[in-house]
Amino acid sequence: MKKGKATIHDIAEKLNITASTVSRALNDNPRISENTKKQVIKMAKQLNYQPNHIASALRSGKSKLIGVLVPTANRNFFSSVVRGIEEIANELDYKVIISQSYEDFEKEVQTVDALLNARVDGIIASIGKNTDTFDHFKKVLDKGIPLILFDRITNELDVSQVVIDDYQGAYEVTRHLIDQGCKRIVHLTSPKKINIYRERLRGYEDALKEAKIPLDPDLVEEGNMQLEDGRISMEKIIRKGVSFDAVFSSSDYAAMGAMQVLREHKISVPDQVKLAGFGNEPFTSFTAPPITTVDQKSIPMGRVTAETFFELLKSENNKKATHKTVLKPELIIRESSLNKS
Amino acid sequence: MKKGKATIHDIAEKLNITASTVSRALNDNPRISENTKKQVIKMAKQLNYQPNHIASALRSGKSKLIGVLVPTANRNFFSSVVRGIEEIANELDYKVIISQSYEDFEKEVQTVDALLNARVDGIIASIGKNTDTFDHFKKVLDKGIPLILFDRITNELDVSQVVIDDYQGAYEVTRHLIDQGCKRIVHLTSPKKINIYRERLRGYEDALKEAKIPLDPDLVEEGNMQLEDGRISMEKIIRKGVSFDAVFSSSDYAAMGAMQVLREHKISVPDQVKLAGFGNEPFTSFTAPPITTVDQKSIPMGRVTAETFFELLKSENNKKATHKTVLKPELIIRESSLNKS
DNA sequence: TATATATAGGCAATCGATTGCATATATAAA
DNA sequence: TTTATATATGCAATCGATTGCCTATATATA
Known part of the structure; x- marks a missing residue:
């Protein structure tokens, strides 16, 4: 040889x-x-x-590399989306470079730059919580490099986007809690007004309105949506002394935190308070009781995102009318929100 | 412009x-x-x-890309290791291509090949459960491309490796259970005799021996270490009718499954049976009761692995005496294994 | 003054694959 | 028989950065 x-x-x-x-x-x-x-x-x-892909990349200008930017890869939702993306990318002989912004704006900007430098053929991204200016993404578009956003999106960029119907998901959960007889439903949301939490809040509000249940601002608590934040929010609610018979958290982690606090206060879930989260993180099915939640269709979302991406990539000049794909979420009803019977 | x-x-x-x-x-x-x-x-x-990194890569033969191969990225352990790797890689201006074998041998072989094709400067890998021949990795070595293994390793390859001391971790857990007064300790292990489960089994056995507790093969149950497998194994044990006062599972997921089955059989954890897992998956702290487990030092492992990797990369000819780095695990004692007092 | 030694750059080949344009042969149409 | 039209392939430039070797000028040493 x-x-x-x-x-x-x-x-x-x-x-x-x-x-x-x-x-x-x-x-x-x-x-x-x-x-x-x-x-x-x-x-x-x-x-x-x-x-030699490198030689071919140099000459053809196509690296067959695609950059995926997520806030954090060690979250079941994101890693599952990545898996969906990878499945499609693999079929088409593209490699996936994963990078994480860790919800840090600076890091996000740097990372986008680094991906550009690595000459990726395009970028698929989900925006960090603390991002509210988008020049780094505009730069991507200016260079004519395909960009697709999923889940954490923004209207400030003219790009195709893939999301689930957060509004619908939240509406259905809230509706479900109402159907279980709940009238004083706490909602845990984020102070960061990124699309997903905004939409979920809207769904919650509309479901209440429709059922003619007055909105009580005292029942809506803001926090960063991690487990610890859920604990803090729940403690606040309890300390306020407002009455409530259900908790709908915009995140499974915060829901878990809330459940812990409820348990510590000897408030029984679901007997005294019904509980629901959002995201269908695997642990929600492990807990006692298992937690009602909304599945975000992460793998399909990854696949659809990748498909949308490759359509764009293959299109004339990387230009295509942008469009938003909205996937249907799925309400997963578990013990935490059900009346014993 | x-x-x-x-x-x-x-x-x-x-x-x-x-x-x-x-x-x-x-x-x-x-x-x-x-x-x-x-x-x-x-x-x-x-x-x-x-x-233009591509041009520079072509001329210099260095792509500044490193391939990371894990069985599955949406497992907290692996994604945390990846995070550690990424931290170091970023500092050195390298990009990380992530690919998953999904525990599938064929896919693993293909993926290694694909990474080679993408001209990565080196590969960091953790071996799939079903892998027992290593020609695909030998090929990497033959090409003179740096290769480091972590966690799921093999002795059939002369490469540097980074692991935690699985033996020690398992020994300590078992020891802890014995200290809690347990004498009949079930062990859930994997039929796949990959290093980590073998070592954990050894740790379990040695702790028992040292305490002069006879090994009872009836207490050792094999399964694939997922939640469902833990359930199945636990059901088997219960159906066998052997007495036991503790369960040490080589995986947190299987421990969770076992705990569910125990609960269903109205066997109280930790009152009647103490329970411990391995891995310190985040959910182990959420459950009721929280599960005693062993932390695998995932982020440090990632960092150490990356550091070892870059040392190799920078060395003369990519040749260095291979060595094995063994990190100390940490026993995390939680309610599931403690006597009420 | 003549020769050695830095110092600072230039020249041109190279990495390996791709691609616009040219060419040679063969077949078909006039 | 001559001219058009495929068909199959070659030629050489190109992508952008890197690098071994060469050269010109300046300074130092003998």
Whole structure:
């Protein structure tokens, strides 16, 4: 075996043809005869030829790399979306570079820049909680590089987006709690007014309005949506002394925190207070009681996002009318919100 | 603004010097005068020059890409390791391509190949459960490409490895259960004899031996270590009718499954049976009762793995004496294994 | 003054694949 | 037979940065 890896030139030499012919043969170019193609492919195999993606990337300007930017990869939702994206990308022979912003604006900006520098063919992103200016993404668009957003989106950018219907999900959960007889429903939301929490709040409000239940601002508590924040919010509510018979948290983690606090206060879930979260994190099915939640269709979201992305990538000039795909969420009813009977 | 991106040639032209000089100036080569360097840097900024990593990768043979292969990224342990790796990689201006084998051997082989094809500068991997031949990794080594393994390792490859002391962790958990007065300790392990489960089994056995508690094969149950497998194993044990006063599962997920089954059988944890898992998955702290487990030091593991990797990468010829780094695990004692008092 | 030694840059090849344009052969149409 | 039209392939430039080797000028040493 030769020490260096085989190149198209080596193949060409063996076959007494030129590298161009080999290149075209391997790319199944119609200008090459079937016979030549066969020979080339055979020789390529024989020499254990591996195409050099880097060289091809340089010449063609296509790196076959796509950058995926998520706030944090170690969250079931995001890693599942990534999985969906990867499934599609793999089929199309693209590689996925994952990078995380850790909900940090500076880091997000740097990361977008780094992805651009790595010459990714496009970027799929979900925006960090603390991001409220979008110049770093505008730069991506200015360079004509395909960009798609999912889940955490913004209207300030003219790009295609994939989300679930957060409004609908929240509406259904709230509706479900009302159907269980609840009238004083606490809602845990985020002070960061990013789309998802805004929409969920709207769904909550509309479900109440529709059921002619007055909105009580005392029942809406803001926090950062982590477990600890859920605990803090719940403590606040309890300390306020307002009466409530249900808790709908915009995040499963905060719901878990709330449940812990309720337990510590000997308030029984679901007997005295019904509880529901949002996200269908795996742990929600483990807890005692298991927590009612809304599934975000993460893998389909990843697949749809990737499909939308590749359509854009393949389109003329990376220009396509932008559109928003809204996936239906699924209400998952578990013990935490059900009347014993 | 020119439409195309600026290259070193553009900078050179403006400054009436050659591209080589610009290249050297940007790379802080001592052959270039401070004055020229300053001018080049200034002009680069002015033209908004962004180095083309692809071109540099082609010429230098270094892509600044590192491939990370994990069985599944949406597992807290792995995503945390990845985070640790990313932290270090970022500092050194490397990008991380993540790919998952989904515990599937074929997919693992393909993925390694794909990473090689993407011309990564090296690979950091954790081996899939169903992998028992290693030709795909040998190929990596044959090509002289740095390879480091973490957590799920093998002795069949002469590579540096980073693991936690699974033996020690398991020993300590078992010891702890014994200290709580348990004598009949069930152990849930995997039929796949990959290193981690083998070591944990050894730790369990040695702790028992040391305490002069006879090993009872009836208490050791094999399963795939997912939640459902934990359920199945627990049901088996209960159906067998053997007496037991504790369960030590080699995985948190299986521990969770076991706890569910115990609850369903009205066997109280920790009153009647003490329970411990392994891994310190976040949910173990959420459950009621919270589950005693062993922290695997995932982020440090990621950082150490990356550091080991980059040492290798920077070494002469990618050759270094291989060595195994063993991190100390941490026993996390929670309610599930404690006597009320 | 003549020769050695830095110092600062330039020249041109190179990494491997792609691609616009040119060319040679063969077949078809006039 | 001559001219059009495919068909199959070659030629050489190109993508942008890197790098081994060469050169010109300046300073130092003999």
